[in-house]
Amino acid sequence: MKNLDGEYISRVLRFSSDNRLVQGLADRIFRCSECANLYTANDLHTEDGELYEGRGQLWACNSRLCPTCTGRLAKRNRRIARYVFDFEKIYVGENWYFLTFTMPDLSLKDLPLLTCRSVINEAWRKFSRSKFFKEVCRGGFKNEEFTVGDYGQYHYHIHSLAICRSRIQSNNFQEIRYHWTKALEFSFQKHGIQFECNTSDGLAVCNVQKVWNQNRSINELCKYITKTTDWAKIPPEQLADIATIKRFPRMFEVFGVCKETAKQMRPEPKETPDTDTYLDTKKITDENSVDSMDAIEAEKISDNGETEKSDAPKKKKPTWRELCRILPREKWLEHLEQEISKVQDYRRRQLREKFAFASFRTLDGEIF
Ligand SMILES: [Zn+2]
Structure with a gap:
């Protein structure tokens, strides 16, 4: 029952590069x-006695390549989308639409995924600020998705609700x-790539498409790449590049009104009925999503302990990225073990x- 995708992607990474950062990741x-x-939980209940079940992670690596963590992210985004969907006013002449913006397929050989x-x-930024879009759209969500074809070409597209x-x-x-193509042309040119459609x-x-089925649209919007087969098609050196990015850009965005x-979304357990486990287990799942913050909190304890010993100016505690590069492998694994069990x-x-x-x-x- 463990997350086999996680095991798989970590194996792919391990063989993709000798880079210590990649190995650490x-x-x-x-x-x-x-x-x-x-973990899974039984007999969790809200203040009014409503029962529900929950599951979560004790520690989170928070990597964009981690299926467990991106799964959690998708859940969080779905919750935001559902909330907005329920509370946003729709005026006469308006509707929720599901939009997909594609771009001409590019080859992985010619262009790295990150480019x-x-x-x-860049095209989306240009398009979403255009007069046309502002006139027809008041707000919504945007997410990105890509799939990799058998010949290394990828289909990168943007979904918007x-x-x-x-x-x-x-x-x-x-x-x-017309307006989307104009925006693409602008961006291709800015990146020095020839635009051919x-x-x-x-x-x-x-x-x-007009939205008829809210849930289906939200699920479609919040899909994240977790298909290991897609990761496996990406050239190893590019995977290493993706792995070593410090801050993976935000893919899910809420825009406009x-x-x-x-x-305003502050779901109180009382206000949110039992229909959505994740609303009710917000306390649990959300705490997981800020796991790194807890990890930082936990680290602070030992940090203070160290700094109190000397009067030297406070040194910033090295991040895992630094540690896996400077420590001998054995020491790094030891450190990781300690950090994880502490959290x-x-x-x-x-x-x-x-x-x-x-x-x-x-x-x-x-x-427990
Ligand atoms: Zn993770």
């Missing part, structure tokens, strides 16, 4: 997906396609305190 993803790190992503995002006027469908979608009319493909609505102990204690009547069980059978 592989170690972290491996540990994140271990049975001992994943490709930069190209489409947005409140639009029906004008978005005007001219049989020619208008939106092999559709019959030379315009990039946009898909526009929806941004304000999303900010896991803290999390176990915290969960027990918060949910005194619940029982927790890790996937390798440990009950």
Whole structure:
């Protein structure tokens, strides 16, 4: 029952490069997906006695390549999208639309994935600020997705769930396609890449659909790449590049009026009925999503201990990225083990305190 995808991607990373950072990341993803790190909970209940079940991670590596962590991210984004969907006002002449913006396929051989992503995002920035888009759309969400074809070509596209006027469908979608193509051309040029679109009319493909099924659209929007088969198709050196990026850019965005609505989201267990486990288990899942913060908190304790000993100016504690590069492998693994068990102990204690009547069980059978 462990996260086999996590084990797989960490193995792919391990063989992809000798780079110590990549190796370190592989170690972290491996540990994140271990049975001992994943738990399920029984008998959790809200203040009004509603029962629900939960699951989560004790420690999180927070890597964009980690299936366990991106799964959690997708859940969080779905929750935001559902909330906004329920509370945002829709005026006469408007509807929620599911939009897909594609770009001409690029080959992995010619262009690294990260460049490709930069190209489409620059185009999105240009497009979403255009007069046309502002006139037809008040707000929504945006997410990115890519798949890799058998010949190393990738299909990178942007999904958007947005409140639009029906004008978005005007001219049989020619208008939106025209403006999106203009934005793509701008971005291609800025990146020094020739723009070639092999559709019959030379315009990039946009898909526009009225939303009929809210849940399906939200699930489609919040999909993250977790398919290991796609990662496996990416050339190893590029995978290493992706792995070593310090801050992977935000892929999911809330824009326009929806941004304000999303900010108001403070789900109180009482206000949110039992229909959504993740709303109710927010306390648990969300704490997981700030696991790194807890890790930092936990680290601070030892940090203070160290700094108190000397009057030297406070040194910043080295990050895992630095440590896996400077420490001999054995020492690094030892450090990782310590850090993980410290955070896991803290999390176990915290969960027990918060949910005194619940029982927790890790996937390798440990009950706490
Ligand atoms: Zn992880």
